[in-house]
Amino acid sequence: MPQINHQFRLAQRPVGLPKRSDWNYMEEPVRPLAEGEILVKVLYISLDPAMRGWMNDGRSYVPPVGIGEVMRAGAAGRVMESKNPGFAVGDTVTGLFGIQEYAIADGKAVTKVDTKFAPLPVYLSTLGMPGMTAYFGLLETGELKTGETVVISGAAGAVGAVAGQIAKIKGCTVVGIAGGAEKCRYIVKELGFDAAIDYKSEDVRKALHQHCPNGVDVYFDNVGGDILDTVLAQIRRGARIVICGAISQYNNTTPVQGPSNYLSLLVNRASMKGMIVFDHAARYGQAAREMAGWMAEGKLKSREDIVAGLETFPDTLLKLFRGENFGKLVLKVAES
Numbered sequence: 001m002p003q004i005n006h007q008f009r010l011a012q013r014p015v016g017l018p019k020r021s022d023w024n025y026m027e028e029p030v031r032p033l034a035e036g037e038i039l040v041k042v043l044y045i046s047l048d049p050a051m052r053g054w055m056n057d058g059r060s061y062v063p064p065v066g067i068g069e070v071m072r073a074g075a076a077g078r079v080m081e082s083k084n085p086g087f088a089v090g091d092t093v094t095g096l097f098g099i100q101e102y103a104i105a106d107g108k109a110v111t112k113v114d115t116k117f118a119p120l121p122v123y124l125s126t127l128g129m130p131g132m133t134a135y136f137g138l139l140e141t142g143e144l145k146t147g148e149t150v151v152i153s154g155a156a157g158a159v160g161a162v163a164g165q166i167a168k169i170k171g172c173t174v175v176g177i178a179g180g181a182e183k184c185r186y187i188v189k190e191l192g193f194d195a196a197i198d199y200k201s202e203d204v205r206k207a208l209h210q211h212c213p214n215g216v217d218v219y220f221d222n223v224g225g226d227i228l229d230t231v232l233a234q235i236r237r238g239a240r241i242v243i244c245g246a247i248s249q250y251n252n253t254t255p256v257q258g259p260s261n262y263l264s265l266l267v268n269r270a271s272m273k274g275m276i277v278f279d280h281a282a283r284y285g286q287a288a289r290e291m292a293g294w295m296a297e298g299k300l301k302s303r304e305d306i307v308a309g310l311e312t313f314p315d316t317l318l319k320l321f322r323g324e325n326f327g328k329l330v331l332k333v334a335e336s
């Protein structure tokens with residue numbers, strides 16, 4: 001008897017925040033494998049802000065998810081069947097397996113991971129795509145140097161929390177911007193940031209003046225919008241602004257809000273540069289080894305916010321846009 005695969009397929013392109021009716025929850029039997037393929041039982045799925053962009057039509061760094069297609073998502077699981085000599089039954093793996101219970105892959109973009117070193121969800125978090133984004137975004141795009149003043153927005157999230165901790169490891173002064181007292185307390189008390197600004201209750205401009213009296217050398221931007229504009233007004237000469245994301249703009253039904261303070265780049269001989277983590281894929285292994293070392297030494301903490309149940313996907317995804325996730329948002333599909 002073939003296994004039955006439950007999955008979420010894109011029903012229509014959302015306008016604003018995705019709605020339940022933008023998805024179809026379907027079931028179909030798992031087809032037999034062809035030569036070279038593996039069958040993966042999906043255990044954990046990574047829910048990422050970028051998924052909102054993948055649902056839109058138009059040119060981007062990856063093609064949009066087509067109407068009727070299984071929603072694209074990074075995930076981790078276990079190989080159940082293999083017709084590929086590179087993978088054995090029982091291997092734990094990560095890849096773009098989608099929002100579904102079973103995935104068939106040809107093995108090309110599938111990575112074996114070892115749960116002796118870290119639990120599986122951590123490979124979707126600090127030792128996975130978000131951690132790589134923080135590492136390469138800060139160290140390469142941001143050209144971070146010891147002793148600099150770094151500001152990070154989305155600071156309690158999957159990417160931001162890792163970026164802030166890496167900046168501390170590199171001997172920088174780190175100020176995080178996050179929503180709410182609990183997230184602000186966490187990044188200072190538990191992650192060792194020097195200061196936190198609660199953008200929901202504080203005047204960000206004043207707080208930046210207070211915490212970065214000499215200005216900002218590196219701004220790692222995860223949110224865009226007003227916060228980007230406010231930080232731009234307080235950069236130092238030669239500052240680097242890393243455009244990692246702009247979550248405040250992803251569900252806009254009006255055009256994306258650009259920074260009106262961009263002439264600060266001119267005055268300060270500063271730069272603002274976008275980064276896409278996938279461009280660094282060839283060096284993920286090296287970065288993950290270094291980050292695993294920091295984790296083993298207790299210098300880098302990983303936090304996952306795990307929600308159980310594939311069927312909760314449409315609502316769980318929205319936690320990202322409501323600021324309800326605390327740590328890397330992961331959907332748990334099955335125990336083992």
Ligand SMILES: NC(=O)c1ccc[n+]([C@@H]2O[C@H](COP(=O)([O-])OP(=O)(O)OC[C@H]3O[C@@H](n4cnc5c(N)ncnc54)[C@H](OP(=O)(O)O)[C@@H]3O)[C@@H](O)[C@H]2O)c1
Pocket residue numbers: 048049050129130133154155156157158159160177178179180183222223243244245246247248249275276277278319320321322323324325326327328329
């Ligand atoms: N360039 C790349 O290759 C790459 C790769 C991965 C991720 N990213 C980007 O990195 C950013 C963070 O991703 P993540 O996976 O780490 O997500 P995350 O930070 O774990 O979760 C999203 C967080 O964004 C904040 N947020 C939501 N709406 C906001 C708004 N209107 N204004 C300000 N903050 C808002 C919320 O935190 P608060 O409670 O603090 O508001 C929420 O918890 C996203 O922009 C994502 O697209 C880029």
